Amino acid sequence: MPLPRTAGSALLALALASVAVPASASSTAAAAADVRYVALGDSYASGTGAGSYSDIACTRSRNAYPALWADANDPAAFSFAACGGAKIPDVLADQVDELDEDTTLVSLSIGGNDSGFASTMLSCQYSTQSACERALRTAGEYVVNELPGELDSLYATVRARAPHAEVVIVGYPHLYKEGGLCLGGLSSAKRTAVNQGSDLLNETIAGRAAAAGFAFADGRPAFAGHEICTSDAWISGSNVHPTAEGHESAYLPAFSAAVSGN
Known part of the structure; x- marks a missing residue:
């Protein structure tokens, strides 16, 4: 006995849906299974200051954006090689x-330590304005x-070692809010000078990344409004590194947006 037209239509729709859902799920799973992610770089990539360390020597944090991205996306392979001080x-x-x-997939944050970030910050924190500016000029x-x-x-080596990888270069944030008072922090002039140094560093890194054909994830807009001296800082005033919240709320979205397909 033939089914009523409405019943037959319902069964057909159900059959089509049962076919479509596994196909979509299968393609998504296949895409995830293809991702083999390597995270390279310095303390801003390893998560120094973000706590919950899986490797104390390199201050690799489970709260750092590479680990958070891997947790959220479940790649087929994940190597967390970034190391504080690199x-x-x-x-x-x-x-x-x-x-x-x-x-x-490769993420890479590097250049801050090479330019003398630590010694420059010490000069700006504990010396005069002129000493701070001299250190920044040298850097x-x-x-x-x-x-x-x-x-x-370095970028040529990365490309040679990983010829098929998408490479995302992750930049550095402005460290300080500019203008106004910053109790217990740097003067307004020093804060402006430090951020200008960050601009020069980021512009150089972004330019070389573009020349290599790599994407650039800019940390400055990601942390805007959450620098040291703001009411909701995502950068620690004591160690001048992103906090766990900074990695989750700033670096992770910036990196994720730079990865193609996201």
Whole structure:
């Protein structure tokens, strides 16, 4: 006995739905299974200051954006090689070996330590305005004259080691709110000078990333309104690094947006 037309239509719709759902789920699972992610870089990538460390020596944090991205996306493979204090030679010596022809996604944050970030911040925190500006000028000369070539060499190595990977270079945030008072912090003039140094560093990194064909995730807009001296800072005033909230609410969205398909 033939089914009524309405019943037959309902069964047909149900059958089509039962076919469509597994196909979609299967394609999504296949895409996730293809991602092999390697996270390289310095303390801003490893998560120094974000707590919950899986590796104390390198201050690799489970709250850092690479680990958070991996948790959220469940890639087929994830290698967290970033290490606090790393400079470009350290990445070349200790981290790029994690890359290979099967790597499909790479994140990299580097250049701050090479430009003398730590010593510059000490000069600005504990010395005069003129000493702070001198330290920033010295760092700026390195960023303009030497860093571009060193980044080009590093980026070429990354591409050679991971020829099929999407590479996202992650920049640095402005550290301080500019203008107004900052109780217990730097003067307004010092804060402006430090942020200008960050601009120069980011512009150099972004330029070399573009020349290499890599994406650039800018940390400055990601942290805007949450710098040191704001009421809701996502950067620690004590260690001048992003907090766990900074990684989750600023770096993670910036990195995720830079990854194609997101």
